[in-house]
Amino acid sequence: MIKAKPICLPKQNRAMMHALLLFIFFSIMVGHETVALAMGQNTTQNIESGEFKVGVVLDSDSLVSKMGLTAMSMALSDFYSSTNDTAHKRKLVLYNRDSRRDIADAAFQASDLMNNVGVEAIIGPLTSLQAIFLANLGNKAQVPIISFTATSPSVSTSQNPYFIRTTQSDLSQVNVIAELVKTFGWREVVPIYENTEYGKGVMPDLIDAFQAIDTRVPYRSLISPSATDGEILGALYKLMGMRTRVFVVHMTPALGVRIFQKAKIIGMMSEGYSWIITDGLANMLGSFNSSVIDSMQGVLGVRPYVPRSIELDEFRARWRKQFMQDNPSIENPDLNIFCLRAYDTIWAIASVLDKLDTMNSSRVLETNKSTAMGPSGVSQTGPELLQLISETKFHGLSGEFNLVDRELESNTYQLLNVIGNGDREVGIWTTSNGIARDWSSLNTTKADKKSSPRDNLRVIVWPGESVVVPRGWVIPEMGKKLKIGVPVKQGFTEFVKVTRNNSLSNSSYVITGYCIDVFKAVIEMLPYPVSYELVPFAKADGKTAGSYDDLIYQVYTQNYDAVVGDITISGNRSTYVDFTLPYTPSGFSMIVPLKEDTSNSIWILLKPLNWNLWVAIVGFFILTWSATWALEREEKNPAFQGEWWNQLETMFWFFFSTPAFAEGDKTVRNGMAKVVVIVWAFSLLILSSSYTASLTSMLTVHRLEPTVTDVHELIKTRQNVGYLEGTFVYTMLKRMGFNEANLKPYISTEDFKEAFTASRSKEDRIVAAFGEAPFNRLLLAKYCHKFALAGPMYKTGGFGFAFPRGSPLVPDISRAISHLREDDRITRIEQSWFGNQKSCSDPNPEVFETSLNFDSFMVLFIITGIPLILAFVVYLAKILLKGTSFLAAIKKMLQRFRDIWQSLKEHLWQCLINFWQCIKDLWHRLENLSQNSTNQIKSSGTEKEKDNDKGPLIEPMLISSDDGPSDSYRKLIIRG
The missing domain is CATH 3.40.190.10 (Periplasmic binding protein-like II)
Structure with a gap:
């Protein structure tokens, strides 16, 4: 691995820088006044000649610099040829300097342009690190430093007030790359970047963007621009041995080309790999030869979007012809974004020159008496020029030229795929709409919010000529297996059982159990092979090496790749590992x-039937009694005549004895009443049978x-x-x-x-x-x-498998667990270890005490209710046939029920009074008996005989009324 080094200059460059700074310091100390006078003279000559001097500091050996110089030369020619030269008060003149790819040379050339040539702005430099030094010089001299290539956010426009970036910052493509990673569902990404200010400047923001979409960055590959081929291969082999297969490459073309050529050689440009390049490489794809393009097949890239136009096509042809004249040794050059930025930069400067205040321009540099290193004066034109350029807006060759905080704004990026002999567009990205297929589909994409970003992309050919989106990770095939930790426990071995096989020399272990079988079944369901080995979490003596939390922590410290067993998902553990979906009840x-x-309730006789069923039985009893009574009264049946108590006695006896005796048909005379009685008898028989069966079950079942x-x-x-x-x-x-x-x-x-x-x-x-x-x-x-x-x-949370945070295995295994629970495979695994648990019946006594409810007999009550309704209809019909009106018939029937109810209330109330008086008399008599003396107790035998002569204390007497024997009733008489 190539370790990161602090940002520093090579020893040779440091020595040169020190010498340069000493030279500048000596020149300022000794000849400061002379230099200032010479600069004043140059300024006067510039004003008189109408020249506006602008310096250009680039690396003459760089392809980008050569392309940019040609574009700037053409921009000057195009600007002044499109307008009348005499109409311009000042004419832009460029002074080129070569930085020789060195920071010290770039600083020296910039100081020379400011102090000796008297330039009023500097275009350049090429690299971000050079731009940091030049921006510092520009701040001191108030000379705008305008760069169209320094994209690193380490060169901040907010910290350098005289630095202007006429290209996009690397920060603008961070969201584009994150959106691509999110679209394809990649959970891990490894950035590969060069060890320069350009490479490292955007990394913190890029990693933050990945974390915002829940994508891990398990490793960062930092490669020096001066790395040897062996060092590059070593870095790539290390990446090849990891499981992550998604790489974001952010480096300059010189190093990037070497990376892909070596990756092609070792097989990292094959199926299963995903490569994304930033605009540093994507902008230069047209300049690479066929061998480089062949090594980058399947790469996905992002770069600023340049709209097609007739002017652009015309300029491309003219630029290509001019560039080949200026650089005949370079074959097949292709116009890129940096050429267009350079062209638009010159156009922006030239267009504001006539707006400069002529009074301030009369003295461009004010003599600086101080002895500071750097420029020997402060520009009076710089602040106004800076403001005018910052406010300039026009439509250039590269698109809209609009600076926001002195930085070019870009809202659109092109998504491209390297395929065949070059690249092709697969989509575009905008800040407002995200990923779209092209400009014409932007409105459709915005309207159709349900479509996924992946559907908005054209077909992408990935490395290995595959059109299937790479999974983004694999199990490394470098001889390494997943090391799966398994808990060691004494009891409940049905879940996990670790048996030490001492018969073998290496003391291997045999690991079985329900959790192990579930894990094996899940691994078999994955669409790719996964090699693993089960390792007991045990000491040398075979005993457990710690608690379950200790085992989980081993995954966090990367001692284990996963943990399988009866591991409960909990919030505390989830801070260290990621769990799969649970595979057991929670x-x-x-x-x-x-x-x-053993405690039988005194109300157990009522439990067989639910309360609503009891209410229904009582209600239907009353309705049946009322219907029968009404019909039989019309038939002048003597059994249903007489006083109310006699009728009640007859009805209760009749209806409760009907299922057991056969006198029902003899007592009832009316035909409709017989139908009602028969149906009632049938219903009562079914209800009594059900009641008996339910009560028997409650009394005989062994309840726990x-x-x-x-x-x-x-x-x-x-x-x-x-x-x-x-x-x-x-x-x-x-x-x-x-x-x-x-x-x-x-x-x-x-x-x-x-x-x-x-x-x-x-x-x-x-x-x-x-x-x-x-x-x-x-x-x-x-x-x-x-x-x-x-x-x-x-x-x-239930039992789950534990994996490292962000492991790409977790989603796939969770889906496999979900499928496993949907079919009967997991049921078969449970039965093989735990048996058929349903064979043990539920001991809950409530199961056996379930009362019968009304719903169970609803049809029976409907059958019973139909004859009752017909009975009342027949009764009303008979009354109506006698000439009574319908309302009168209803009133007559209701009056009969009202009379019975009134009589019932009066007699019941009188009975209750008599019964209460009887109880009171009995209580007083018992109190008198308890107060008798001992002598009275001894003579109780004699008294007992006397009491026998008197008869019982309470005896019934039959009282007959004038209505006849049917109206006889019994009356309780208290004697004594």
Whole structure:
């Protein structure tokens, strides 16, 4: 790996810089006045000749510089040929200087242009690091430094008031790259950038953009521009051994070409890899030869969007011809964005010259008496020129020229794909609409918000000539397997069981269990192979090496690649690892012993039928009695005549004896009444049979009930409760308010059962236990009808597999778990380890005490109700046939019911008064008897005989009325 180095100059350059600074300092100290006088003379000559001098500091050996110089020369010619030369007060003149790819030379040339030539602005330099030094000189001399190539945000326009960037900052493409990564769903990205100010300047903002879309940057590859081929191969081989397959390359063309050529050689430009290049390389694709393009097949790039126009096509042809004349050694040059920026920069400067104030221009440099290093004067034209250029707006060859905070604004980027002999556009990106196919589809994309950004892109050919979007990561094929940690435990081995095989020399382990089988099934469902090895989290002696939290922390420290086992998903653990979807039920609850319910309720006779069914029976009884009574009264049936109490007695006896005796048809004379009675008898028979069966079930079934149901009562009374050792339930119980001394661990199913028995001391015995749903299900299946769940279910995350934060395996494994739970494979795995848990019936007594409700007999009551309705209709019809009106018939029927009810109320009230008086008399008599003396008790035999002669205290007497025997009733008479 190539380590990052602090930003510094090479030793040779540092020495040159020191010499230059000493030379400048000496010149200023000795000949300051002479230099200033010479500059004043140059200025006067410039004003008289009408020249406006602008310096150009570029690297003459750089291809970009050569292209830019040709474009600037053509811009001057085009500007003055398009207007009348005599109309311009000043004419722009360029003074070129070569920085020789060196910071010190760039600073020297800039100082020479300011002090000796008297330039009023400087265009350049080429690199961002050179721009930092020149911007400092421009700030002191108030001379604008205008760069069309320095894109690094480390050269800040806010910190350098006289620095103008007539191109986009690298920050403007950060959101474009992040949007692409988000569109293709890549969770990990590795940036590859050069160890220069240009390479490192944008990295903090780019990584922040990745974090904002939940994409990790597990590694950064920093490569020096002077790296050897061996160092480049070493860096690429290291990336090849990692799982991440998405790379963002941000470097200059000279180094970028070498990177892709070496990547092609070692097979990193094959299927499965994803490469994104920034505009530093994307802008120069047209200038690369065929061998370089061949090594970059499938690369995705971003660069500023340049709208097509007739003027642009015409300029491209003229520029190509002129460039080949100026540089005959360069073959097949292609116009790029830097040429267009250089052209528009010259046009922007030339267009504002006539707006400069002539009075301020009479003296361009004011003599500076101080002995500071750098320029020997301060420009009087600089501030006004800076303002005029900043406010300039026009439509140039590269698009709209609009500076915001002295920086070119760009809202549109082109997305391109390297394929064949060059590149082709696959989409565009705008700040307002995001990714779109082209300009014509922008309105459609904005309207159709449901379409995904990936659908808005044209077909992309990825490395290896694949049209399938790369997954973005792979399991490295460098001989490394995923190291999966497995917990070592003593009990509940149905979930995870680690057995040491001492028969082998290497003391290998055999790892089985429900969790292991689920993990293996999930891995088999993945669309790609994953090699792994299960490693017990154990010491040398085979015992566990720590708690479950310690095991989770091993993933965080990268000792394990994942953890598989009965690991509960919790918020605290999620801060260190990423969990998959749970593959077991979630939550934990209380499990308690069952006891036999010996307390039969005194109301158990009413439980077989629900309250609404009882109300329905009583209601239909009253309706049936009323219908029969009304019909039989019309028939003058003597059994339904006489006083109300006699009729009530007859009706109760008749209707409750109907199912058991056969006198019903003899007592009832009316035909419709017989139908009502028969239907009622049928309904009563069904209801009584159902009642008998339900009551028999309640009285004979062996009913069980939990010994404890209230968790808060356990906390209040400080009862001992159990928990499975090593699980997070211990922490949850402490949060619920349990005293730590009352929490007793258990490690296995046998230990769980023993914790409730008298074999343990009173201090260690528990009355309830708390466990997670999978463990409780296993306990209930093993100890059927001995334990039951009680109390509320407390929510948890369930069991899941733990992976490092941001692991790309998590989404795929979660989807596989979801599919596994939808089919019956996971059910078969459960049955193979836990058996058929449904064979144990639910011991909850409420299951056997379910009362019959009205809905179960709704049809029966409908059948019963139809004859009743017909009976009342027949009754009303008979009354109407007698000449009585309908309303009169209704009134007559209601009056009869009202008379009966009134008579019933009066007699019932009188009976209650008599009954209460009887009770009072009896109570007084008993009090008198208890106050008798001992002698009276001894003579009780004699008195008893006398009382026998008198008869019983209460005896019934038959009182006959004048109406006949049918109106006879019994009256209670209290004797004595």
